[in-house]
Amino acid sequence: MKMNLNKKTLLQIVLLVLLVLGAAGALLFQQEGGLGFLTDLLEEKPPEVTAPPVAATPPPKPAEPVIPAQPVKGQLGGKPFALERAAVGGGVLTLVSGKDAASAEIRIQLPGARWETPTGKQFKVRGAAPADAPKIAIGMKDEAQAEARPKPFAGQYTLVLEFAQERERKLPGKIHLALSDESKSTVAGTFEADISGFRIVGGKPDLAADSTDTLEYLALREVLKDDPDKPIEVVAVRDERYTRPEEGGKRQSGYLEIEYRIGQGAAQTQRFQFVKEADQWKVLRALAADQIDEAHPLEAPGAKAAPARLFPYLAAKRLEADLRKKSPKQGIYGVSFVSRHSDKYKLGVCEASYRSGPESPAQKTAYLFRLKPGGWALERELDKRERVNFDSGRIEKRK
Incomplete structure (x- = not known):
């Protein structure tokens, strides 16, 4: 059988294709015999009959851990872990064991924006965690420290973490976490996490959140209300605080001091008092530099x-x-x-x-x-x- 294209034309086309792909030189030096592989393309040879490749059998996937339908429990560092309280906020899920001071604590930093509540999200990790995987930190109370202080866990781990839908500012979920530490720490079960911290819901800030981040957002919004596009540099935020419902008083209140600079201008300081009304935080008033928060409750x-x-x-x-x-x-x-x-x-x-x-x-x-x-x-x-x-x-x- 004769080819329709002459050898010169076909050789030119092949070289152009290789050059377009940026691989001509590499292929020429990698192939044994130099241009021989191009010559082979031009020779009349009967087509080789080859058997279709046999699809490799993928290794069986490990079975998914069975998560018990009961509050999270297990062992952490060889000591019993029984969930007492859970919270999610600022992109972190916190699981605490211990009624008074935390005897053990697990913190899981979740991928994504820290202002988002991970409603309906799932995270699965097995073995070496990729860069965008959740990060684990664990802490246990011992004789050297009076409370659990979580530190990053650098080893491999298995994690199955599933969040359900939010209801009444709580986020239910279930978890299986197994660490590659000496004691093979493992905890599993269900939780109902209190939603805390400032967050964005439906593209709008959740001003019901009891958080200093909420107060910072309101303070900056107040500073920029006359010109939202002006360049601002926050130098420092000081004395952030807010009262909690259990501290007494008919309404919750808050305070902070913010030092900022507009463009290349000199630094200036503003103080704001906040109040929570109808379950929403708002700026109550601004205080002068010579006014004390406690004098204006x-x-x-x-x-x-x-x-x-x-x-x-x-x-x-x-x-x-x-x-x-x-x-x-x-x-x-x-x-x-x-x-x-x-x-x-x-x-x-x-x-x-x-x-x-x-x-x-x-x-x-x-x-x-x-x-x-x-x-x-x-x-x-x-x-x-x-x-x-x-x-x-x-x-x-x-x-």
């Missing part, structure tokens, strides 16, 4: 309120007023209060620490309180040399 405590709440409020009001008179244009930073009282001697002390600048050295003062028929009252600022002896109920002077 959402609900002012009365004279018969608990000293732990009343003393910082009254001390903050006095400290704020005194510093405004002393240094009208100076800010107040890093304020903290420590209170102590004695019902027996009907007196108390609130120690205050503050700075005149973000990086300035701390200064301290203290205020004396007395319990009167109408409740606790701030009597005066203590002298630098004075101290209250709570064993005797006397005010003593240091020499």
Whole structure:
């Protein structure tokens, strides 16, 4: 049988194809006999009859672990693990064993955006984990440490983790986790994780989330409300905090201080107070640099309120007023209060620490309180040399 194309034309086409693929040189030097393999293409040879390749039998897949329909339990580091509580937030699933302080803790960092709740997602890993696999950290309480402090687990592991659909701010799921450590740690079972932390739901921020991330989001939104496109650099976020429902009070409140820079401008600081109303966090008000958060609570405590709440409020009001008179244009930073009282001697002390600048050295003062028929009252600022002896109920002077 004669070929329709002449040898020259066919050789040219083959070389062009090889050059287009960028492999001409490589093939020419890899093939024994140089251009012989091209000549073979041109020779009239009867077609070789070859048997169809036999499909290789894939190795059998390991059986999926059977996950029991009961709360997660097993052993971690050779010690029993029984799930007490679970939480998911910030891209991390946390499983804790132990009623009071955690006796053991497993943290699983999930792939994907940390603002997303992994509703309906599944993760499976067997052996060497790829770069985008969940990362495991484990911690166990022992004689050297009073609480479990998870550390990254670097060995191989088997993981089957499945999340169901969210309901009432809880995310059910089930897990099988086996580690390649000395004790062959294995835990398996079901969980119902509390959803915590700031997150994005349906493309919108979940402002019901109790999290400092939620407060940061609201603060930045407030800073950028006049011009969302302006370039901003966050220098620092300080004193982030919020009250929890169990801490008392009709409404939850929060606070933070943010230092930022617009473009190449000088750094500036703003303070924000927050309130949670109708299950949504929002900015309550902005405070000036010379205002103290504790002096402007959402609900002012009365004279018969608990000293732990009343003393910082009254001390903050006095400290704020005194510093405004002393240094009208100076800010107040890093304020903290420590209170102590004695019902027996009907007196108390609130120690205050503050700075005149973000990086300035701390200064301290203290205020004396007395319990009167109408409740606790701030009597005066203590002298630098004075101290209250709570064993005797006397005010003593240091020499």
